[in-house]
Amino acid sequence: MHTDLVAALDIGGTKIAGALVDGHGQILVRSQRPTPAQRDGETVMRAVEEVxxxxxxxxxxxxxxALGIGSAGPVDASAGTVSPVNVPGWRDFPLVRRVREAVCGLPVELIGDGVAITAAEHWQGAARGHDNALCMVVSTGVGGGLVLGGQLHPGPTGNAGHIGHISVDLDGDACPCGSRGCVERIASGPNIARRALENGWRPGPDGDTSAAAVAASARVGDPVAVASFQRAAQALAAGIAATATLVEIDIAVIGGGVAKAGEVLFTPLRKALGDYATLSFVQRLAVAPAQMGTDAGLVGAAAAALARRADAATV
Structure with a gap:
């Protein structure tokens, strides 16, 4: 019997996606359900079991x-549990055990969604060929993951590289995580939009107050919209520079909905990076948009499962 495929799950607050993936990252079979995020934990698990x-x-x-899971976090890979912020019914939910039971004991590997996207970008996307990389997701929240020495570096619990909760403004706004001035509190989509509205930006006739609408205004030169993206870019640059200084990454890959703003974000980001990444060993740091799109979570979860299978084969 050939065991040349892996299964993958990508679990978020909006959707639960599953796939069978080959060793080249090609998705051969897929399944998806909406996440019943506001329901009880067993109802959410039933959707996973249907997939x-x-x-x-x-x-x-x-x-x-093998089966890989990329889940919204926090996750605890060492305990096999998940507590996604946007799925309140799951707190310390024993996801690895429940999934293993549903698939008759197949080996299961759990990582956070930011780490999963990093695995995908390193395997097939914008970080391919880079041994030391930070990959970020900038959307409703800000997450991330690290590749160090050519290997995915999830850390003991699967959360390493969670750049959204580096503090970049010591006296800044309180963040829901309990800290102050976090990257996420400044650079996430909802916070870009909130800041623009607080400073006098007004949506068009359609009433759209999303970060995408702010980006559209910034593209045509609205100064408040431009300033909100510049502030987000500054926060991202400070977080990226801090990470590069600590672990010597040579590329930062940025995906998620906010990255779709394009040069409205990337131009001020590259400029701000020059202000923060000043030491000789971080000056050549590249910034690139992510390439993997909506399948990144599935492909990254598959990469983690393949890595586990490879590790098991060498033991």
């Missing part, structure tokens, strides 16, 4: 050697 049920029903399932 897994569609995968196990595929004739290709018998070729799956």
């Amino acid at each position: 897994l049920g569609e995968l196990t029903a595929s004739p290709l399932w018998e070729r799956a050697a």
